[in-house]
Structure formats: C-alpha cells, structure tokens
Amino acid sequence: MLYDLHTHTTASDGLLSPTELLGKASEMRLPGLAITDHDTIDGLEEARRFIAENSLALDFVPGIELNTELTEKEIHILGYFIDYHDHRLLGRLQEIKEARLERARKMINRLVVMGLNIDLDQVKRLAQGDLIARPHIAQALMENSYVFSVKEAFDKYIGKGRPAYVNRYKFLPEEAIALINEAGGIAVLAHPGLIRNDSLVEDIIALGIEGIEVFYPEHNHKQILKYSAFCQQHQLLITGGSDFHGYGKEEGRGKFGSFGVSREKMQNIFDYQQNRSKKQARRT
C-alpha cells in the first residue's frame, strides 16, 4: 500500500471535494496521502477537520503544488507539511488567485472573439471555489458543446501556444521554495520527467530543492531510475504520487492511490521533517 503524495480537490482543478477524496482514501485503506492543490490551501482545513471528526486512521500531509515558470518552462514545486496559516504564504496565494482570475478573463475574451461563447460566471461556477485554472475553462467549453473533452479544449484552444492561451503571471521556482520553507514545509520538485530538460532539473536542485517526485504516472522505468540516482547523489528525498484530479484517465493523470511512496520512504520524509522542526525550535 502506498502513500499518495500528489492529489487535487475541488479547491483547485480536481473533481472531488477534500471530504470525498478522504472518504475514498479511507475506503481504499490507503496508509496516508497529501492534498496538493495548485496554488491554494483552501482544501486543507476541511480535510484536517474531516479526519479528526471521523477519527480516520491515515496520515494526512497538508500540501500544495505551486505552479512556477523558469525560462518559459512550467516548473511545479510541491510543498509538504506547510503551515497553512503562514501569513506570507497566504498573502502570496491571494495575489496569485487574483492574477489567475485576470488571466481567465483574458482567455475567455479571446474565446468569445473566436465565436466560442462562454462567460466568467459559468467558469466560476465550474471552479467551485475562487481558484480558477484552465481545466475550468475547458469544462465550460465542454458544457457549451464546443469540445468533447478537456483534452480537446487544450489541444485546440487553451494549451500553450494555442490561440486562446494567455501567459501566466511571473512566479519563479526559487520564490516558491523560499515560501514553502518559510512556512515550515519541505520543497519538492514535481514530475521532473515532464520538464524534458535535465539540465533545468539540475538548476532547480541547485536552488535548494529538498526532494524529487520520482514516482509519477508519466515517468517510465528509465526516468524512475535516473531521478532516484539524482536523489541519492544530492541527498534528496524521494517522493511520489498519482496527480489524481478525478476525471478521465487520459486527462487526469493517475488513478488515485496507484502511485506514491512505500511506508519506508514515507518514514524518511517524516524523519526529515521532524529534524527540521527540531532545528527550527532550537533557532527560535
């Protein structure tokens, strides 16, 4: 049984609420999981409360996946064990939310000019929260019968380089790492295989990343070996997760619980975090 350390809920672009996701985890008897919504902590309190109220016997890791960019490449940084009341983190996330809303407005305008009528209220309703991501725009295009799938919406309209794509706000990996560390969390490089550029991966290691997501649905056997070797060489934590979003297999990455880390690897992560907390306590 694996600890799935990469999942999304309705707080970002997943289809299950934190409660529904935890219900599923409990049914499947997963030993533990992390919720890692894009650029938001909005699902974490609900998750924590649901676990406490139902005395669920699973290890819950409060997490986040920060979407950053470096030399035009998307770099996603996972944060684990973050203090989700940290003021600096919350302030920055609020700015990102606003920038995402502006970006959605621009993308919707482009679509409307192209004759595809969707509107912001519809996209907001589909987002089920105030964090808007491209999949919500894709869902609106589907709802209005312009496309058959989320994937088709990305391929035709809103994927990078497609006509309705609008660039993201500026957010660098080093800022994401610092933000996570300052909130007491561990910063991990998500799905390095998707970056398709290992010299960039080495650059991010040099920025002070503490772990690499080695186990991931789109990593092949060779990549798993390569990134495990990176971890050994640079003394980084090995993590893994399914990137579960709750929609179709082809569009939602992995099946929940099908990727992650063993109990032994999870123990390494817990130990590392405990040492950090001790060090921090000594400093203050």
Ligand code: AMP
């Ligand atoms: P955003 O953060 O608003 O730029 O949206 C990015 C999200 O869109 C990612 O987290 C994925 O969940 C989803 N996504 C990105 N590319 C694709 C694609 N080609 N097909 C389906 N979903 C995608």
Ligand code: MN
């Ligand atoms: Mn996503």
Ligand code: MN
């Ligand atoms: Mn990602």
Ligand code: MN
């Ligand atoms: Mn993800």
